[in-house]
Amino acid sequence: MNSFLQKLQDMSRKILGLHPHMSDADIQSLRTSFQDHYKSFRSLLTANNNALELMAGMEQTLRAGQPFSMAFVRGHCTALTVNIYKMIQHLQELSNGKYGGLTHAFDSISGRMEEILSRQPKVAEGKLILSMSEVDIHSTDRVGGKMANLGEIRNHIGLDVPDGFVITAAATKHFMDSNDLQDEINRRLKLLDHNNLEELYTTSAAIQQLIANAPLPEDLENLIKKHYEELAARNNARILVSMRSSALGEDSSNISFAGQYRTQLNVSDEFLGQTYKEIVASKYKSQAIVYRTQRGFRHQDVIMCVGCLVMVNGTVSGVMYSRSPRDPRSDWVVINAAPGLAGNVVDGSALTDLFRVSRNRPHDILTKELRIKASSTSPDIPESATLTDTQAQELALIAVRLEKHFGSPQDIEWSIEGSGRIVILQSRPLAQTALSPAGGTEHTDPEETQPSLLSGGVTASAGVACGPVHIVRSNIDLLQFPKDAVLVVEHPLPDWATLLARTVAVVSETGHVTAHLATVSREFGLPALFGIADATKKLCNGDIITVDAVSRRIYKGCRPDLLEAAPPPSNLMAGSPVYRLLEEVLKLVTPLNLINPASPYFRPSSCETYHDLTRFCHEKAVTEMFSFSSRYGFDEKSAKQLYGDVPFQWWVIDLEDGFREGLDVKDRWVRIEDIVSLPMLAIWEGMTAVPWKGPPPVDLKGFGSILFRSTMNPNLDPAVRSSLTAKSYFLISKNFCNLSVRLGYHFSLVETHLSDLLTENYVSFQFKGGAADDSRKFIRVQLLKDILEQYDFRVEQKADALTARIEKKPAPFLIERLKVLGYLLIHTRQIDMVMGEQIMVENYRRSILADLGNIINNAP
Amino acid sequence: MKAHNENSRSDANLMASCSVLIVDDEKDFVHTLLKRLKRRGLECEGVFTGEEAIETVKSRQFNIVLLDMKLPGRDGNSTLVEIKKIQPDAEVIILTGHASADDGIAGMKNGAMDYLMKPVEFESLLEMLLKAVRKTDCSHSLPVRDKGEK
Incomplete structure (x- = not known):
């Protein structure tokens, strides 16, 4: 194919731009070449769509805060790399290897990505x-x-x-x-x-x-x-x-x-x-x-x-916090103590005595809760506390020293031997739950009229959540645990932590803030309420309850008022190794540096990210298809001007089967009746459904802004030839349409493919420009964004530029969206000039939505 | 674009005339996929290693091969090369979870038709198979797709 095209191109050059006389065989070869080009072009677009979808998925995952694994990152990076590779290959096929520089950019980006992905902890x-x-x-x-x-x-x-x-x-x-x-x-x-x-x-x-x-x-x-x-x-x-x-x-x-x-x-x-x-x-x-x-x-x-x-050989052991886990500013040390070894305290199964001791010398005992004696009738339990005041004070002193040394509040395991020697078994940073004002402090709302099912206990982890009760006593209960249920247990054993990815809240009959499960609940941002006596007896599997771990109450049913007042969950992944890795990888993926195809900077060596590569390949692929006929003197595929009663000027290039059969392909003109491209007809229907009323009456300020900017920017002067004054083209086939619109100061691009395969279907829309000042352009783009979102587009807006996409929807659904775009292309083209006043914006919004409601089947 | 019914009917015919080989060491995955594809009328077979895949394509013609990259013993790419030697017309679709980018690109260079990332939605996989089927020669064995066909 290449040698034939080369021959033809040479021949064209020789006869100085005159179309060479072509034999039928030459024309047939050209047709075949064009078909091959079109096939590569379609494959390139499919890879482009896949790549954009993968990028959006990666960004969305990073923002959403939902857990994701290394397999997710690796899988997406590989799929993305393969699709970019395919785009480059297809562009090289289309352009006869014109863009060799892309390989270098691609190798450099993919190499750096691999380096990040394969980094191993040493x-x-x-x-x-x-x-x-x-x-x-x-x-x-x-x-x-x-x-x-x-x-x-x-x-x-x-x-x-x-x-x-x-x-x-x-x-x-x-x-x-x-x-x-x-x-x-x-x-x-x-x-x-x-x-x-x-x-x-x-x-x-x-x-x-x-x-x-x-x-x-x-x-x-x-x-x-x-x-x-x-x-x-x-x-x-x-x-x-x-x-x-x-x-x-x-x-x-x-x-x-x-x-x-x-x-x-x-x-x-x-x-x-x-x-x-x-x-x-x-x-x-x-x-x-x-x-x-x-x-x-x-x-x-x-x-x-x-x-x-x-x-x-601990006679008394326990856990202490150098500050309250619920209040980072608290001025006391929290000590939990129980007779014997520390294990029972940290696994949450033992009852403990609780001491609050001042952080300041002489470390006064602020409160004592002797819960062990209070809950026992056994004569073996001594009347006195597990710790003497002196021991509690010594422990508090140690907690403060450890916090000072390590520079943050500490969670400390300790044991006191028979000899009285205090031994430290562990000290680590304390996982704290900050109670923001939105989360409320302990509930004292006098308006609260609904009685709670259960109340009391301790806040092991703050927050509010609602879900069905699921009581877990054994591993069998655990296996049947439904997603998003409330975990209700007798003791907060560390084993139940397996369920924290499935549960919305934890309720336990025993345990306190020092249990491992409490720590882990805080880290998962799950509300946990411990010490609710008889919770496993009073609650039944399947009952919907709302757990308010802040006010320490459990309500029947769902309480949206409480849920709304609770602070939003934090991003659990943020800062983790896998999160940081995805963040780092995305720096090689999503930033877009190649914005203006007319800029000399728009070249392979400027591609710094995968997004740049997709942008470059897409732009050049369209250009290659566009210029095929002029390059090879192939009239059949040259641009034809639409004529008839049509607003503005439009040119159409047929890529495959976008014109009706029997049309004289050498003609320089084409009527809309000759077009059989389904997406083009849909856009056209939207463009022409409501007659354009001409430019809106401009207020003086808006017009002044345009005049001023025209003098500043030669691109905006119609007398200067630039990409902004170029024509508007439809590149079509029966199921495909790429429309680039250059109307005055605006540039927009619609691209779409409709088929019976959902995975191949999409509509994408880009919009940029305008002649008014930045704030007016911004307001118009904002208006467009609102409208497009109502019609199911996924919209991204950066300053006055907007991109919108819909993928994987059935063709009839997309046809209606193409009508929306057709309408918007015509009817919003000059309204940036009048976007100075909010009332005008609202008027336009109403009128646009009303028009669209009439044009579109099943408008929202 | 053809009317939906017409497409579904002829596509169903197309699919029924095609044979698919699944190569993946996740046995549960292979069994589940075999069951679901058979339910949709596809003729398919599953193997768990590259060696088994090569032996199988030596004795039977397949139109499509769904190939995992991470296989015990002979890896996905070397299996791909062998399959393409034995049956150059078979369309190979890589379906894998954790391949490196180099493996993925090598797969494309070795003639794979496309690359799908696990987990894949079943409907998307079906569409990919349909794309492959429409590309492959198996359609030749079909009667001409007549609009009036019942």
């Missing part, structure tokens, strides 16, 4: 095991946040923490690599349907099993043993250790992963290796998988390290 190399004396905040990338903080507390704050050592990230990598585990795990996770809870549990269990069954490398096993023996020797006894997960990525700002992973107490030496593997495996517990997916972490972003710490 595992710090170094020792497989570090002693607690070697660990501090700077070891975070080797031992995880939890153990790094604990080392910092021991080595730089000088508080007591349990003696021990940490099995590092390098060790975990060594273990996983030596068994070749990661590929298999990734494969299984990729197959996982996150909405299928049963599948989630099966996959989670299988992956954990896989890890737990893999043998430890011998060197690592020996090292663990050696460090344990040294630890035992230092403590003069055969000791038991607690083994604690400490994941990299854990404890970063406002991301706690609270209670997601495994901690094992009382481990003796023969179980060290097995327990280590089980904790590494707990990275894939179902709730941890859900948590990471919901919060925008790639599984590879989290690497498990394990702390082995001498067991603390």
